[in-house]
Amino acid sequence: MSNSIGKKISFWTLVKGSITIPTLQRDYIYGAGTEKTETVLNNILDTFKKAFESGQEETLDFVYGSESKAKEFMPLDGQQRLTTLYLLHYYAALIAKYPEGYTKDDEEKNFATLNKFSYATRNCTIAFCNQLLITKYREVREVVLNSDEGAENVISEYLKDLDDFRGSFYTDPSVMSMLVVLDRIHQKFCGMDYLWERLTSDDCPINFYQLDFGIFDLSDDLYNKMNSRGKPLTGFEIFKAKMHKQIKKQDKQKADNIAIKLDTDWMQYIWETLGYTQDLKTVDPAYMWFLKNMFRFFDYVSGHRKQQFDKLDDNCLLANMSSSWRVRAMENVFDTFASKSEAIPNTIREDYNGFIAECVKSDMHNNRMLLLYAIYLGLFYALEENEFIYRYRHVRNVTNNSSDIIREDFMYLLLVDVTHLMQGKLLCMATPQKLNNNSWVEEQEKDRHREVWNRLFIYEDITEINGTLNAFAAGLNENKSLDLGNADFVDKLTARLEKAARFFSETSLEEHDRRSVLLSLGSYAIAKYKEPQYRYFGVIKGSWQNFTGYHRYDECQNIMNVIDKIDLSRSITSYVGDTSNVTTENWRYYAIKYAAQITVAYRKPDYGYMYFFGVDAMSPYDDQKGYLDVAILQSSYYSSSNVVWKMLHRLLELRCSNKYHMFLYHLGGDQILLSKIAQEAKLNIQADGWHLIGIATGTLDSSGIQYTLIANHQDEVLDEEDNVVTPSQLVDCLVNHELGKDYIEEGEVLLEKLSVTFPSLTK
Incomplete structure (x- = not known):
C-alpha cells in the first residue's frame, strides 16, 4: 500500500488524541465465538505475536474516519482492529516491566491515555471500557500476574465476580466479546513483559494507514478502495459519494466538510x-x-x-x-x-x-x-x-x-x-x-391580546376545537367574531368554552353517546355551506372541526345554543339517552334514545344523518317542531340514488330484521318491504303513523289492527304512463300514531300482530 493515500501510524500515537467508536458502528465481534470470528481472531493474534518475536513490521491495511467537533478521531472503518489493539495495549500495560525510574504517576498516565479510547454505541460498553477496565487495572494486574501460565478465562472470571460488573454487560455483545479476546490475549502473550515498550515505541512493528476524510477523496477513490477490499458500499454510501463529487465541483472544502457531517x-x-x-x-x-x-x-x-x-x-x-x-x-x-x-x-x-x-x-x-x-x-x-x-x-x-x-x-x-x-x-x-x-x-x-389569548390555550388545544375560537363567539356580539379586548365578551366566551371542554373531555363517551348528549339539549344541525336544504349532524370527532372551523359548514349558532344549555353542575354522561326534553313526535327523540343502533348504519366515520331545511314548518306538532323524515347518509351528499334511509325505517329494520322477514331497500328506497305477506306489501312511516300498503283491509281486520283507509282500492288510479294501477296496489291503510307513544314500539307491535295472521313473516 502506497503512502500516498494516508499516513502510517501506530495505535498508541492515534489514541493520544482520543478515539471514539461512533454510535452507528456495529458491535465488536472478534470474540463472538463463530467459526469465522475464531479464524479471524486467531490470525490477527498470531500476526501480532509474530511481529513482536521477529521484529518485522506488520501494517494492518487502512483505517479511515474523520475528526469530530470534540477533536476525537471517529473511525468509520477499522473498528474491529482498533478495538483488538486497544485490548492488547491494555494487557501489555498490565504485565509491563517498566524501566528504572518509572513512577506510579507515569503508569497512571499510561492508563489515562488508554482511557481516551471509547465506545459511543452503548452506555454499558463505555462503562466497561472506561470505568471497569481502567479503574480496576491494579486488581486485574494482580490476578494476571498470579495466574498459572496457559490458564483459561482468567480475566473474564475475575471481572464477572466483581460487584461493579453490571447485569447489562451480559446483554452487550461488545462487552462479552472483549472478555473473550482479553482471555485469549492472556493465553497467547502471557510473560511477554516487553510488549508495552515495543507497542509504545516510535518503531512499533504494528501499524496501519490512517485515512482522513479531509484529505481522502470520498467519491470515486473511496468507492474503488472499499470494493477492492471486498466490502461493497450500500446504496446510501454510494449516494453520499456521488453527492460529495457533485458538491466538490463547486467547493471542495465544503464538500469534504459535508461528507464528514453526513457520517x-x-x-x-x-x-x-x-x-x-x-x-x-x-x-x-x-x-x-x-x-x-x-x-x-x-x-x-x-x-x-x-x-x-x-x-x-x-x-x-x-x-x-x-x-x-x-x-x-x-x-x-x-x-x-x-x-x-x-x-x-x-x-x-x-x-x-x-x-x-x-x-x-x-x-x-x-x-x-x-x-x-x-x-x-x-x-x-x-x-x-x-x-x-x-x-x-x-x-x-x-x-x-x-x-x-x-x-x-x-x-x-x-x-x-x-x-x-x-x-x-x-x-x-x-x-x-x-x-x-x-x-x-x-x-x-x-x-x-396575547395575555388573554394565553389563558385560552387550554381550549384551542382541544382536538375538536382545533385551534379556532371564532365560532364560539356566535351570538356573543354583533360582529360574531373575537373581541379579546372586551372583558365582558371574554368572560362569556370562556364560560361557553368551559362547557365545550367539559363535553369533549368526557373520554368515557362513544361517538354515538356524544351525539345523544347534544341532541338531548337541542338540535345542533349545521347547513352545508351554500346548500341550506341539507342540514347535517355527522360524527363528532370527524365533523366537529368542520363545524367550528372555517370549512364547509355554516350556522355555528345552532351548535353554540346547544353548548350553552350544558349544566356544569350535572355530569355529561347523565345526558346520554335523556329524552325528557323532547317528545316522541320529534326525530331527536329517536336519535337520542337509539343513538348506538343508528350508528351501525354508517359506512364511514364522517357520515351521519340529516334532515331537510324548512321541514320544521310542515310538522303537525307545534310544541316542538321536528319532522320525522330524517335520513341516514352513507355518502357525502343526498340524492335519490345514494344509500339513504329514513331514520325510523332503519331503526325498525335493525331491531326486528333478525325476527321477521323484512327488507329495506338500501339504494334510495324509503319503505320496508314485507314480501312474505304479499308481493306489494310495504310498511311506511309518516308523521301521522305507520302506513300499511298493499295489504287487503279484510286481512288487517282479521289481524285485529285498527286502521284508517287512506286510499280506496275501488278507485281507478293511473300511474305516470297512464296505465291503470290494480286495486291491490292502491290499498293504503294508516295505523294512527298515538300521541306520546314511541313510533318504533308501535311498529314492533304492528309486526307482531301481522306475524300471527302471516306465520311466514316470522323467521
Whole structure:
C-alpha cells in the first residue's frame, strides 16, 4: 500500500488524541465465538505475536474516519482492529516491566491515555471500557500476574465476580466479546513483559494507514478502495459519494466538510430521531427519507407547483447539489436540527417528534411539512421560548383551518405564509398569500391580546376545537367574531368554552353517546355551506372541526345554543339517552334514545344523518317542531340514488330484521318491504303513523289492527304512463300514531300482530 493515500501510524500515537467508536458502528465481534470470528481472531493474534518475536513490521491495511467537533478521531472503518489493539495495549500495560525510574504517576498516565479510547454505541460498553477496565487495572494486574501460565478465562472470571460488573454487560455483545479476546490475549502473550515498550515505541512493528476524510477523496477513490477490499458500499454510501463529487465541483472544502457531517453529526441526529435503535439497518433508509422530503421542500421553495423527483436518483442529485443555495440550505437544515433541537419548547416537542418520525419513514403530508418548517424557522431564528410558542401556534391554528387549501400546487405560496408568521409579520400583513383569510384575521386578534389569548390555550388545544375560537363567539356580539379586548365578551366566551371542554373531555363517551348528549339539549344541525336544504349532524370527532372551523359548514349558532344549555353542575354522561326534553313526535327523540343502533348504519366515520331545511314548518306538532323524515347518509351528499334511509325505517329494520322477514331497500328506497305477506306489501312511516300498503283491509281486520283507509282500492288510479294501477296496489291503510307513544314500539307491535295472521313473516 502506497503512502500516498494516508499516513502510517501506530495505535498508541492515534489514541493520544482520543478515539471514539461512533454510535452507528456495529458491535465488536472478534470474540463472538463463530467459526469465522475464531479464524479471524486467531490470525490477527498470531500476526501480532509474530511481529513482536521477529521484529518485522506488520501494517494492518487502512483505517479511515474523520475528526469530530470534540477533536476525537471517529473511525468509520477499522473498528474491529482498533478495538483488538486497544485490548492488547491494555494487557501489555498490565504485565509491563517498566524501566528504572518509572513512577506510579507515569503508569497512571499510561492508563489515562488508554482511557481516551471509547465506545459511543452503548452506555454499558463505555462503562466497561472506561470505568471497569481502567479503574480496576491494579486488581486485574494482580490476578494476571498470579495466574498459572496457559490458564483459561482468567480475566473474564475475575471481572464477572466483581460487584461493579453490571447485569447489562451480559446483554452487550461488545462487552462479552472483549472478555473473550482479553482471555485469549492472556493465553497467547502471557510473560511477554516487553510488549508495552515495543507497542509504545516510535518503531512499533504494528501499524496501519490512517485515512482522513479531509484529505481522502470520498467519491470515486473511496468507492474503488472499499470494493477492492471486498466490502461493497450500500446504496446510501454510494449516494453520499456521488453527492460529495457533485458538491466538490463547486467547493471542495465544503464538500469534504459535508461528507464528514453526513457520517458524524448528521448521522447521529438521524439515529437520535429513531430512538437510538439497535436495528442499524433502518438508519440509512431513514436518512434517505429525510433527504427526499428535504429536496421536495426545496422544490416548493423554488416556486415549483409539484415536486420534481420521486426518488433519490442521479437527476435529483444533479438538480439539488449543483445549486449552491440548495447545498447551503441542506447544510442549514441539518445543522439547525442536529445542534439546536434541544431548544424546541416542551409544549411543541410532541408535535416535532411526530413530524420527524413521519419525515424519516415516508413522504410527509403537506400540512405536517408546513408545521415542521415552522419549527425549523423557530430554531433557525433562535426565537426566545415564548415567542417561539406564540408564532408556532399561529401557524398551527391557521393551517388546521386551511385543510381545503393545503394542496401541493399551493405549497410554494403556503410556505411564504408560514415564513411570514414565524418572522413575526402577522400584524403587518392584512391578508395571507394562500392560507385561510378568516383564520388569519382571528390570529391577528389573538396576537393583539396575547395575555388573554394565553389563558385560552387550554381550549384551542382541544382536538375538536382545533385551534379556532371564532365560532364560539356566535351570538356573543354583533360582529360574531373575537373581541379579546372586551372583558365582558371574554368572560362569556370562556364560560361557553368551559362547557365545550367539559363535553369533549368526557373520554368515557362513544361517538354515538356524544351525539345523544347534544341532541338531548337541542338540535345542533349545521347547513352545508351554500346548500341550506341539507342540514347535517355527522360524527363528532370527524365533523366537529368542520363545524367550528372555517370549512364547509355554516350556522355555528345552532351548535353554540346547544353548548350553552350544558349544566356544569350535572355530569355529561347523565345526558346520554335523556329524552325528557323532547317528545316522541320529534326525530331527536329517536336519535337520542337509539343513538348506538343508528350508528351501525354508517359506512364511514364522517357520515351521519340529516334532515331537510324548512321541514320544521310542515310538522303537525307545534310544541316542538321536528319532522320525522330524517335520513341516514352513507355518502357525502343526498340524492335519490345514494344509500339513504329514513331514520325510523332503519331503526325498525335493525331491531326486528333478525325476527321477521323484512327488507329495506338500501339504494334510495324509503319503505320496508314485507314480501312474505304479499308481493306489494310495504310498511311506511309518516308523521301521522305507520302506513300499511298493499295489504287487503279484510286481512288487517282479521289481524285485529285498527286502521284508517287512506286510499280506496275501488278507485281507478293511473300511474305516470297512464296505465291503470290494480286495486291491490292502491290499498293504503294508516295505523294512527298515538300521541306520546314511541313510533318504533308501535311498529314492533304492528309486526307482531301481522306475524300471527302471516306465520311466514316470522323467521
